[in-house]
Amino acid sequence: MRPSTRLPLSSLAVAPCARIPVYRRVQALPLPHISCRKASSSAALVDTxxxxxxxxxxxxxxxxxxxxxxxxxxxxxxxxxxxxxxxxxxxxxxxxxxxxxxxxxxxxxAISPLINAHKSWYLKDARNHARHDPSVGMMKRYRTAMRALRKDLQHRFDCGLGxxxxxxxxxxxxxxxxxxxxxxxxxxxxxxxxxxxxxxxxxxxxxxxxxxxxxxxxxxxxxxxxxxxxxxxxxxxxxxxxxxxxxxxxxxxxxxxxxxxxxxxxxxxxxxxxxxxxxxxxxxxxxxxxxxxxxxxxxxxxxxxxxxxxxxxYPLLRFTPCKRPLTNPLPKK
Structure with missing residues (x-):
């Protein structure tokens, strides 16, 4: 069994403000300026x-x-x-x-082969995690990993959707x-x-x-x-x-x-x-x-x-898997 990593409550330091009643703490907070900012931004929008x-x-x-x-x-x-x-x-x-x-x-x-090469690996990894933690959906984990990989490669090679x-x-x-x-x-x-x-x-x-x-x-x-x-x-x-x-x-x-x-x-x-x-x-x-x-x-x-x-x-070349036959053809008689 794994040792518990939770700390006891006695070891947690209690902040001094925690002993103040809730309503007094709320009164002590500074007044928000949200309404003023909205008004100023709206006025600026009207002016522009x-x-x-x-x-x-x-x-x-x-x-x-x-x-x-x-x-x-x-x-x-x-x-x-x-x-x-x-x-x-x-x-x-x-x-x-x-x-x-x-x-x-x-x-x-050009980076599409890299993305396709990771598909089988990420799918296998998602299946392994699904066996140990069934609460996380296999396809959800797979799509999340592929989305992160695609976003990282597109950002690295400066070819995003924008x-x-x-x-x-x-x-x-x-x-x-x-x-x-x-x-x-x-x-x-x-x-x-x-x-x-x-x-x-x-x-x-x-x-x-x-x-x-x-x-x-x-x-x-x-x-x-x-x-x-x-x-x-x-x-x-x-x-x-x-x-x-x-x-x-x-x-x-x-x-x-x-x-x-x-x-x-x-x-x-x-x-x-x-x-x-x-x-x-x-x-x-x-x-x-x-x-x-x-x-x-x-x-x-x-x-x-x-x-x-x-x-x-500047042609748009499609990178597809190699179509070379797996076995050498038989010699012609």
């Missing part, structure tokens, strides 16, 4: 709401300056300004983040901001998402002026004359419907490329949703302004080209 709205306008204006410079100073028509802007954003902002994410995915796949999700998290705000810029240049103030954002932040979208005056200040009349050959006026819908179905085809190509990159990814719920969304974009966006669809097609096309280049330069 207008600053958030102003920062949204600043970022929108900063992304619009290069487009206006190319058009007004370099005299480049909007037919080329929009794809050049999409290319610049993809090369300057997206490509470094996409490259970092791709390398993190490569490291994540690293791999960095690109889609940062890509959406920039795309929405550029879409707001294009909408304002087309004479469509703000948009549903921007109006919803300002409403949530408690700000007026027009900042003291009516929407018609704001749209007139931001509208670019040259958008009506410097469009595509089949859609010269970018402020109205494409009469042929080519742009909406081009966006649909590019999104479908991106989804199919990701399915080929990830084996077994065709059955996931997200992949099926993206396929349905890609098919629905064409008929749903037929009446959208041609300028907005043109930027969307350029941005999606640049993303598709970037993914193809990364798949060629």
């Amino acid at each position: 709401i207008p600053g958030i709205a102003q920062n949204v306008d600043k970022v929108t204006h900063m992304l619009r300056i290069p487009m206006e410079y190319m058009h007004d100073t370099l005299h480049i028509p909007w037919l080329w300004v929009i794809p050049l802007s999409a290319l610049a954003i993809r090369a300057i902002l997206y490509y470094p983040i996409t490259l970092s994410t791709r390398k993190a995915l490569q490291r994540r796949l 690293k791999t999700l960095l690109r889609p998290i940062l890509q959406l705000p920039v795309f929405l901001t550029m879409s707001w810029n294009i909408r304002e240049m087309l004479g469509i103030p703000g948009g549903t998402l921007k109006s919803l954002l300002y409403t949530m932040l408690g700000q007026e979208l027009t900042e003291g002026m009516d929407a018609a005056r704001q749209a007139a200040l931001l509208f670019e009349p040259t958008m009506m004359e410097e469009g595509l050959p089949w859609a010269v006026d970018l402020t109205i819908a494409d009469p042929t419907g080519t742009l909406s179905y081009a966006v649909s085809a590019i999104m479908m190509s991106q989804t199919l490329l990701s399915m080929r990159r990830v084996p077994g990814g065709s059955g996931s719920v997200l992949t099926r949703f993206l396929l349905v969304l890609s098919l629905a974009i064409g008929p749903l966006m037929v009446n959208a302004p041609a300028g907005l669809l043109y930027y969307w097609a350029c941005s999606s096309g640049m993303a598709l080209i970037t993914n193809v280049i990364l798949d060629w330069r």
Whole structure:
């Protein structure tokens, strides 16, 4: 038998404050300042709401300056300004983040053999502990050990989930901001998402002026004359419907490329949703302004080209067990 390690009660030192009644000890405690801190943090949050709205306008204006410079100073028509802007954003902002994410995915796949090699050992260890201590579930102990191992390896090789999700998290705000810029240049103030954002932040979208005056200040009349050959006026819908179905085809190509990159990814719920969304974009966006669809097609096309280049330069290799036969084949007669 194991000797008892519990100490007798007489050996425990009794603190002097233990002899004081409970209500006196409670009265002697300092008053908490929780309510004051909450009030101050709430007041600070209310004070920062207008600053958030102003920062949204600043970022929108900063992304619009290069487009206006190319058009007004370099005299480049909007037919080329929009794809050049999409290319610049993809090369300057997206490509470094996409490259970092791709390398993190490569490291994540490279450590998968280490994780798979520990599975049988941890499962055997969990079974042995289950024989001696049945109160602890075998599978619970196994999952806890595997989760700790996976977390430790991903942290050591800098390929955690946050690293791999960095690109889609940062890509959406920039795309929405550029879409707001294009909408304002087309004479469509703000948009549903921007109006919803300002409403949530408690700000007026027009900042003291009516929407018609704001749209007139931001509208670019040259958008009506410097469009595509089949859609010269970018402020109205494409009469042929080519742009909406081009966006649909590019999104479908991106989804199919990701399915080929990830084996077994065709059955996931997200992949099926993206396929349905890609098919629905064409008929749903037929009446959208041609300028907005043109930027969307350029941005999606640049993303598709970037993914193809990364798949060629930094492929995602799957590490699988060796398929070498265990016995040598019989010699041919």
